[in-house]
Amino acid sequence: MTKRNDLLSAAGVNTRLTHGGNDPADCFGFVNPPIVRGSTVLFPDAETLSTENQKYTYGTHGTPTTDALCNMVNALEGSAGTILVPSGLAAITVPFLAYLGAGDHALIVDSVYFPTRRFCNTMLKKLGVEVEYYDPAIGEGIEALIRPNTKLVHLEAPGSNTFEIQDVRLITDIAHRHDCVVTMDNTWATPLYFKPLDFGVDVSIHAATKYPSGHSDVLMGFVSANEKHWKALYQANANLGICVTSDDAYQILRGIRTMGIRLAHHQKSALDIATWLESRDDVVRVLHPALPSFPGHELWKRDFKGASGVFSFVLKAEEGRHKQAAAAFLDALTFFGLGYSWGGYESLAVAVSLVDRTIAKGPSGGPVIRLQIGLEDVADLKMDLEAGFKAAAGV
Structure with a gap:
């Protein structure tokens, strides 16, 4: 032994x-x-x-x-x-x-x-x-x-x-x-x-x-x-x-036993989607530590060996229409389930509330959508998100 x-x-x-x-x-x-x-x-x-x-x-x-x-x-x-x-x-x-x-x-x-x-x-x-x-x-x-x-x-x-x-x-x-x-x-x-x-x-x-x-x-x-x-x-x-x-x-x-293999897939897919989201005009910000644009990126790069499959982005929406835009976005999704928790094999999406914060206020410009990127094919997930953006644009 x-x-x-x-x-x-x-x-x-x-x-x-x-x-x-x-x-x-x-x-x-x-x-x-x-x-x-x-x-x-x-x-x-x-x-x-x-x-x-x-x-x-x-x-x-x-x-x-x-x-x-x-x-x-x-x-x-x-x-x-x-x-x-x-x-x-x-x-x-x-x-x-x-x-x-x-x-x-x-x-x-x-x-x-x-x-x-x-x-x-x-x-x-x-x-x-x-x-x-x-x-x-x-x-x-x-x-x-x-x-x-x-x-x-x-x-x-x-x-x-x-x-x-x-x-x-x-x-x-x-x-x-x-x-x-x-x-x-x-x-x-x-x-x-x-x-x-x-x-x-x-x-x-x-x-x-x-x-x-x-x-x-x-x-x-x-x-x-x-x-x-x-x-x-x-x-x-x-x-x-x-x-x-x-x-x-x-x-x-x-x-x-399979966590290492799964995390590697989650990481790769999530970073691909985060980079894609960052290039879009209907996204205000992407909150992912592995992106060079993220404020804490240098600390993450110094101390962490990798990134998992969970991150958020700010959906561009008119002032006063944040809740409606988030709901339209989420309701148009098919492969992304609407549910709490993360870390499973399936992709999830939720709108998050930051009203509980007392010191670190959240980002502005629209609702914050948190994504859990699962084990599905990235192309299918992007197609699903496209449907969400199209629906949100109609609000």
Whole structure:
């Protein structure tokens, strides 16, 4: 096993995704780990029962199936440990509850995923935590916002819907000088294109619902912590009684095997379409970090190894007709489904609202349309978008 692990650690990403997580030799030669369902775990004697001195003790504390997925994620992240939770939102709320308490102050990026903001403004407020939002482009200015009671700084890069890139290393270095825990939602890039812990982040967060699953049929989140912050995260999750089923863990582990291949296709197709959109007169702006015209492009190029398949653009529309233009555009689409989430095999489109922003205001000139570019042929997707533009022009 040691030789195998050594070889895997030096192997390419698709090799690691194919062979990581579990060793077939431990599963009677089967290449996939078994789905172990269970709540009760039996102990051989009273002494072992009283000390819980065995690997598995109860279903909520892990199974061989969930462990295989955690091992895979730890190998990708370089983390000390990973917890599996039932949704991407739970992957954010659990670490917030682990590291924050009454009287604490938290700094949250203003381009954050809206359900995260809702949790902060309701549940954290009720628990006595003061939340302050900051501009994603703040850079070294973050230091002026840190107080003696600031305990956590949360990043999301690229930002939700508008894709701002943050200087992760700079912000984490400043936060650590003040003993803050740094958490980061890295769902867009996955650890294949950005590894937060390598840039000083303490806790990396992913909605596994998206690219790790890849098929729009499982809800799950990963939370991976470094050695310093792993114990507190693990204990908080255990105290909350949060877990996932072995069936769902198996589904994610199966999906993650092809994540590298899928991401490469998503990236290529999305950049092709983004470049095409940028050339159009009926598009005001394209919000894609891999485009040289994007304000955070140089930061993205410096720190990220690639781009995924999600980006936004501003549809040109008359003032006062933004909502109608967006609706006409979306209703004319055929291959693009109208629905939330992303990371699956199918293309999706939604009009996004940025009214929740308090610091980082969104772009002007028309409604913001977010696209998830799936695995379809680019020519077909462009044809579909053409129908949307034609419909919007008639508003």
